[in-house]
Amino acid sequence: MSIAETFAKAKSENRSVLVGCMPAGFPTVDHSIEQMIAMHEAGCDVIEVELPYSDPVMDGPVIQKASDIALANGVRTRDTLKIIDAVSNAGATVVLMTYWNPIEKYGVDAFARDLAAAGATGLITPDLIPDEAQEWIAASDKHQIDRTFLVAPSSTDERLAMTVANCRGFVYATALMGVTGARTSVSSQAPELVARVRKADPAMPVGVGLGVGTGKQAAEVAAFADGVIVGSALIRCVLEAPDRATGLDRLRALSAELAEGVRSRV
């Protein structure tokens, strides 16, 4: 399913889309595929594959640690494409999140081509702003990849409108000023930010990320956003599990809890 179809379907069901994030190759290529399929089966509507990067400035300690493990175990960019292929073949809607340099190194047009061939529907770029994205915009148009840029509570109205205008699929609203990682409460800045995006473009779906880790928080965010993005809490299921089976169990349980959350909208 495309991103647009995924959001439209959720809307028709009067619920939000659940986006679950997992680094490619964490802890190994095969295990990450297994985890992503488990997340998909347990209720994540979209699997956000994160390409592990040596210098992830937007990520908190959990994703940093998982990325470090993946890189230490030798994951390569082409492995990430393989993982996307496997997970989308299992029926999941897949988007990739990556810092910009690995794409620039791969070759922007070639990457868009291979990403589309692997079955990803979109790309989230945490450190690429539309101002610097001419080459990506051309390549993603050519190869039909949706573009998700970030907006933040600090974005001016002018920048917010410009950023949303350059997105296709959905826009990623960072709920708070900070890095990825679960928080004890949902950011009070998030509803206003979502409202500002809606004002800029009422038709553009908004996913809210940063700080969501429980079903209750997912329900809170689902009350005002089209999508709920969860990463660190899911990764922790695997990171902190005493063994692999427990990790997968916890991952399925949390995915199911979050899926229920996006359907509760309180």
Place this chain on the structure above:
Amino acid sequence: MTAQTLPDLAGHFGRYGGRFVPEALIKALDELDAAYRSAKNDPEFQARFQDLLLNYAGVPSLLYRATRLSEALGAEILLKREDLNHTGAHKVRNVLGQALLAKRMGKPRVIAETGAGQHGVASATAAALLDLECTVYMGEMDTERQALNVARMRMLGATVVPVTNGSRTLKDALNEALRDWVTTVDTTHYLLGTAAGPHPFPELVRDFVGGIGVEARAQCLELIGKLPDAVAACVGGGSNAIGIFHAFVPDSSVRLYGFEAGGDGVETGRHAASITGGSVGVLHGNRTYLLQDDDGQTIESHSISAGLDYPGVGPEHAWLNDTGRASYEPVTDAEAMAAFQLLCRTEGIIPAIESAHALAGAAKIAPRLREELGRTPTIVVNLSGRGDKDVHTAGAYFGILDPVETVVPGENT
């Protein structure tokens, strides 16, 4: 486009520079840009900056004719004595400028990244002077290797945070500082330590340290009645080099040489030579040359000099390299340490190991220039810092420490 009008309004030097950071930081960068532009044209701000440089930092630094070193190298060597500045390096110019800017923006807190601790100490110094709260991020490896500088920062009232993720070195300290900044941007100025990072940092750092070249140019004209044939500087991130180059860029007769840290030799892969041994990519907010693998993952750099031990380089250097206006060459650890010893013995000056790379580079280009010009060349060398901080490393390298102490060469960088 000329070098004097670059970067463009979005911070591009040709294809280099720009802003590759999370959207959350853009507003802060725009505010910094606006504050810097208004400060640049504010006589009161400039007067305060010049007053601090003159009466606090000991600037302008001397341009010293190094007679015995000149004899040894077969070139007339003029040393720009940035090592005599307060805190012992050119970096004081940048931190005073940025700390004044933080005050102007009403931000009570500054954060900084540091490798060996020199920029951290300089930042803590400026913060103490201007009554700002200061947090310094330093890789855990470096806090262990540079315990004295950690103590210095704490004496000056700064909080030092050891960074335990990634490779636990300078690049990870920079990542952590960016993470702090994205969370605290309303109250905090990021006092970036080199002429790199997202726009406007490369431009504003260049301008704050640009006095080095302005002074050296005037001092050279006064001392020898003409411009030098060449200017030489070491390049890590590249702030001292851009500081001395910038005023000379329009003088087409003056050759500009940047000397990168060649470590064990660029061919060994253990080096920090981003331009001569790296490739173009994006790191820490700007497009530039960097050390990266085939997947665009950053490769750890290696140098005996902690101040040059960084896998990227400022975007203006990338541009000066591509246009051919400046030449960049690697200098190995061994070449730098030979030049370090030569300056100690001929002039009674212990240089920073960083600056020793510039001296070693001058030794390399002297015979080439002599041949090309058919006379003794004049080379201005930026002696960017003093070597007190490096005594342990150099002592271990030369095997002249107390024999009961066993130190592995390079471990103290």
